Every structure is written in structure tokens, then in C-alpha cells.
Amino acid sequence: MLSILGFSMIAVFMYLIMSKRLSALVAIMLVPIIFGVIGGFFTELGPMMQEGVEGIASTAIMILFAILYFGIMIDSGLFDPLISKILKIVKGDPLKIVVGTAILSMTVALDGDGTTTYIITVSALLPLYKRLGMNKIILATVAMLSMGVMNMTPWGGASAMAMASLNLDASELFLPMIPVMGFGLIWVLVVAFILGKGERKRLGVVEIQHDHKNSEANSELAATTVSRDYRRPKLVWFNFILTIVLMASLIIDFMSLTILFMIAFAIALLVNYPDLKDQQDRIAVHSKNALAVVSIVIAAGIFTGIMSGTKMIDAMAITLVSFIPESFGPFLPVIVAYASAPFTFFMSNNAFYFGVLPIIAQAADAYGISAAEIGRASLIGQPIHVLSPLVAAAHLLIGLVGTDFGDLQRFAVKWALGTVTVMTIAAIILGVI
Structure with missing residues (x-):
């Protein structure tokens, strides 16, 4: 009965989110409470929820201050010299422009926010793409590939959800993934080189004299709509060293x-x-993004607390294990690495990480595979996730670049799948999964 109750709860939770009947924030709190009451656990729900929220409090706090920190770095202009330098170096060479797109988007994506990454990258480089007649889908593809890898940071969303749903901390889940992400970023640079070489062959190299004024204008345009009053060009080196x-x-x-x-x-x-006053203004500007992410992580404590406290997760895992062939058990991390790509494409990260992942992790435990290993594997599908129409930032990118969603997906999916494959192989070789 617990297994049926648990799977029913997951199905209702995912339906409500995907059909947009309820927001993820509301569903992740109310759905488990309702099913907990149905299961006869009414008097025990309070302590279960309290324990769940306390278990992810540290993760939520870390995400809050990470978002605020990188927000301050962007506001102060930490990335402005990089933008200006890239524009100066690439000039009229399509190959350099595409590689520069990759480097810029990777760097800006450190804050884990796709909206910020796409605004800065596109506003800085789109004028060059247009002037040279380059394929704008390449700009969008490279930016998305970079975001797909950098979205695996704990403050990017996916890792935060995985940590919250599996009750792990960043040292267990994220730190071992850093070298894997490194291989993913190298692959993105390789893709940028291949695409850039194709554009160079098609268009040739155009001599463009570097215009300092235009570069500054592009840099200001790329500054995420922050007023110049908040720029701190004299503190760039301090901010750079602090970040390092x-x-x-x-x-x-x-x-x-x-x-x-x-x-x-x-x-x-x-x-x-x-x-x-400036401090208050900067915090206020970034509080919206911070609240959106942190609130869902804290609310997830209720979900995970009830799932664990009622033993629904254990019953569901036993049922799931019974359907997995014995010979497949040891390969679950690799299966999860690839399965997370379509899962997070067709459903939101919320639905996958809070609804599906805990069940898989519990099932993997029967084969001696740790929750941390399954959690790491679940992050590898993020390069496909960012191509999903369920991702709001993707629609922003489409609007900024001025292309069609279907065209972008058809062009980018093979390269995104390549990123997943490279990171999966790297994770296996390095013993991360």
C-alpha cells in the first residue's frame, strides 16, 4: 500500500507541475501533506516535515549567498574586461568569434543563472554575428552548451535540487563532479572550434578594425541592465582575486x-x-532570483521529510528493484546519466529531482550504489535539459537571437548529447560514477 501511495503521490505531483495546475513551490509542500494524511500519518507529519526542512537548511543558505555573491560580481563589472578583450581579439574571424562566445558564456554562467548568461553573451556578440553574416543559431547553441555544463554548480539549480532530495551536501555531490565538468567545458570548446571553422570556411575572415567606443557600448549593453553607477572598474582585480x-x-x-x-x-x-543604500539596492535587485531558487529548496524539505518518514520511499524502491533485471543493477549510474537527459527535457527539474531521483537512489542502494553516486549521475543530463521548452531562459535566448525553437533544438541536440557522452565517460574513468 505504501508503494502505491508513493507512486500515486509522485504521479499527482508531476501532473500538477507539468500541467501548470499548481506552481512547483505550492505542489511540493501540499501534495505530500495530503497523501501523508491519506496514508494515516496525520499526527506524525509535523516532526517529519521539521526534520526534512532542517536537513536541507544548510544547502538553502549556501545557494542564497552564492546567488547574491555572483550577482555582486556581475554588478561590479567583473566580466566587463573579459567582454572587451574578447571583442578586441576576435575581430572579423568567425572561428575566434565562436570560441570567444564559448569562453564568455562559460565565465558568465558561473552565477548559474541562464537569463544573465544569455543576456550578456548575446548582447555582447550578436552585433558581430550580424555584421559578418554568421549563423545566429551557433551563438545560441554555444551559449546553451556552456549553460548546460555550468548549470551543474550547486547554485545553478539541478545540484541544489539533487542535494535537497537526497539529503547530501555539496562536498559529497558537487566537488567530485568538478573535473567531470572540466571535460564537459573542453568539449564545448571543441564544438565551438568545429562550428567556428565551418563558419570561417563559409564566410572567410573579414578585417574589422577594433572600435573602442563600440566595444565599450557593447560592454555596457551586456551589463545585465545594471546602471553604470554600480560599476567598480577599479576593483576588478580585487574581485577577480576574491573569486579565485x-x-x-x-x-x-x-x-x-x-x-x-x-x-x-x-x-x-x-x-x-x-x-x-547601495548595499540594500544590490541585495534587492538579486533577491528575486535568490528567493525563487531558495524557496523551492526549503519547501522540498517537506516533500523529502514525508517521503522518508512515512517509509514510502523505501516501499517504492523495493517495487522498482523488483522490475530491474539483476544484471542491470551495477550499471544503474550509467543508465541514470543518460536517462536524466530525456527525463529533464520532458519534465521540469523539480519533477525529476524531487519525484523520480529519490526512488532511483533508494533502488540503487540494493546494489551497493550510494545516493551520492546516483545524484552525480543525474546531473550529467543537464546539457539536454537546457534545450527544453520548459526552461524559461531558453525562450529568452530565442527572443534575443531571433531564431526558431525547433531549428535551435535540431541544430544543438547532437552537440548537447555529445556533452552528455563526454561527461559520462569522464565520470566513469575518474571513478565519480
């Missing part, structure tokens, strides 16, 4: 990611915006 130190500290793992981002954010905010 932060990234190195994350890898060394000598302190929790939550504390590291809290400290880094406090330093960045104080140094860049010592005036209290």
Missing part, C-alpha cells in the same frame, strides 16, 4: 561551502558598495 580564492577554497574543502559563500559575499558587498 573562493573557487580554490571550494575545491580544497577546508570549510563548508555555506560559510565560504557567506564570508565571500560579505567581503564583496562591503568592499564594492560601502554605502548602506
Whole structure:
């Protein structure tokens, strides 16, 4: 009965989200409560939910301050010199332009926000694509491929959801994935080189004199609509060093990611915006994005708390294991790595990571495969996920570039699948899955 109740709950949850009957935030809290009551657990739900929320509190705090930190870095103009440098170097060479697109989008995507990444990348480079007559779908494809890899960061969404649903911390789930992401980014550069070489062959190299004023205009346009008053060009090196130190500290793992981002954010905010009014303005600007992500992660604590506390997840796992051939068991991480691509394309990350992943992880436990390993494998399908029409930022990109969604998907899907394959192979070789 618990298994039937659990699968019914997942089905209702996914239907309500995908049909847009309820928002993910509301569904992820109310659906498990209703099914918990139906299952006869009414008096026990309070402690279950409390335990679930407490279990993911640290992850939610880390995501909040990571979003705020990278927001400050973008506002202060950390990426402006990079944009200007790329525009100066690429000039009229289609090959350099496409590779420059990859480098810029990878860097900006550090904040984990597809909207910001697409706005900056397209506004900085679209004029060059138009001037040379280059294929604008290439611009969109390369930006999406970069976002697909960088979306695996804990503050990007997918990792946060996986950590919340499996009750893992970033050191267990994300840190082992860093070298895998590195191989993914190398693949994106390879794709950019191939596509750029094709455009160079088609169009040739056009001599364009670098116009400093135009470069500055493009840089300002790419500045995510932030007023020039908030730019801090004299602090670029300070912000760069602070970010490098932060990234190195994350890898060394000598302190929790939550504390590291809290400290880094406090330093960045104080140094860049010592005036209290400016600090309040910057926090207010980024609070919308932060709230959208953090609220769903905290709400997921109710979902996971009830799933675990009622033992529904255990019953569902037993049922699922009974349908998996014994010989397939050891290969579950690889299966999950590829299956996560279509799963997250046809359904939202919320539905997959909170509805499907916990069941798979529990089933994998029967074969001695850890939840962390399944969680890492589930992230590898993100390059396909960003092509989904369910992703709001993808529609923004289509509008910015001025192309058709179907054309972009047909052009980009093979390269995105290549990213998934490269990262899966890398993960297996490195022992990450």
C-alpha cells in the first residue's frame, strides 16, 4: 500500500507541475501533506516535515549567498574586461568569434543563472554575428552548451535540487563532479572550434578594425541592465582575486561551502558598495532570483521529510528493484546519466529531482550504489535539459537571437548529447560514477 501511495503521490505531483495546475513551490509542500494524511500519518507529519526542512537548511543558505555573491560580481563589472578583450581579439574571424562566445558564456554562467548568461553573451556578440553574416543559431547553441555544463554548480539549480532530495551536501555531490565538468567545458570548446571553422570556411575572415567606443557600448549593453553607477572598474582585480580564492577554497574543502559563500559575499558587498543604500539596492535587485531558487529548496524539505518518514520511499524502491533485471543493477549510474537527459527535457527539474531521483537512489542502494553516486549521475543530463521548452531562459535566448525553437533544438541536440557522452565517460574513468 505504501508503494502505491508513493507512486500515486509522485504521479499527482508531476501532473500538477507539468500541467501548470499548481506552481512547483505550492505542489511540493501540499501534495505530500495530503497523501501523508491519506496514508494515516496525520499526527506524525509535523516532526517529519521539521526534520526534512532542517536537513536541507544548510544547502538553502549556501545557494542564497552564492546567488547574491555572483550577482555582486556581475554588478561590479567583473566580466566587463573579459567582454572587451574578447571583442578586441576576435575581430572579423568567425572561428575566434565562436570560441570567444564559448569562453564568455562559460565565465558568465558561473552565477548559474541562464537569463544573465544569455543576456550578456548575446548582447555582447550578436552585433558581430550580424555584421559578418554568421549563423545566429551557433551563438545560441554555444551559449546553451556552456549553460548546460555550468548549470551543474550547486547554485545553478539541478545540484541544489539533487542535494535537497537526497539529503547530501555539496562536498559529497558537487566537488567530485568538478573535473567531470572540466571535460564537459573542453568539449564545448571543441564544438565551438568545429562550428567556428565551418563558419570561417563559409564566410572567410573579414578585417574589422577594433572600435573602442563600440566595444565599450557593447560592454555596457551586456551589463545585465545594471546602471553604470554600480560599476567598480577599479576593483576588478580585487574581485577577480576574491573569486579565485573562493573557487580554490571550494575545491580544497577546508570549510563548508555555506560559510565560504557567506564570508565571500560579505567581503564583496562591503568592499564594492560601502554605502548602506547601495548595499540594500544590490541585495534587492538579486533577491528575486535568490528567493525563487531558495524557496523551492526549503519547501522540498517537506516533500523529502514525508517521503522518508512515512517509509514510502523505501516501499517504492523495493517495487522498482523488483522490475530491474539483476544484471542491470551495477550499471544503474550509467543508465541514470543518460536517462536524466530525456527525463529533464520532458519534465521540469523539480519533477525529476524531487519525484523520480529519490526512488532511483533508494533502488540503487540494493546494489551497493550510494545516493551520492546516483545524484552525480543525474546531473550529467543537464546539457539536454537546457534545450527544453520548459526552461524559461531558453525562450529568452530565442527572443534575443531571433531564431526558431525547433531549428535551435535540431541544430544543438547532437552537440548537447555529445556533452552528455563526454561527461559520462569522464565520470566513469575518474571513478565519480
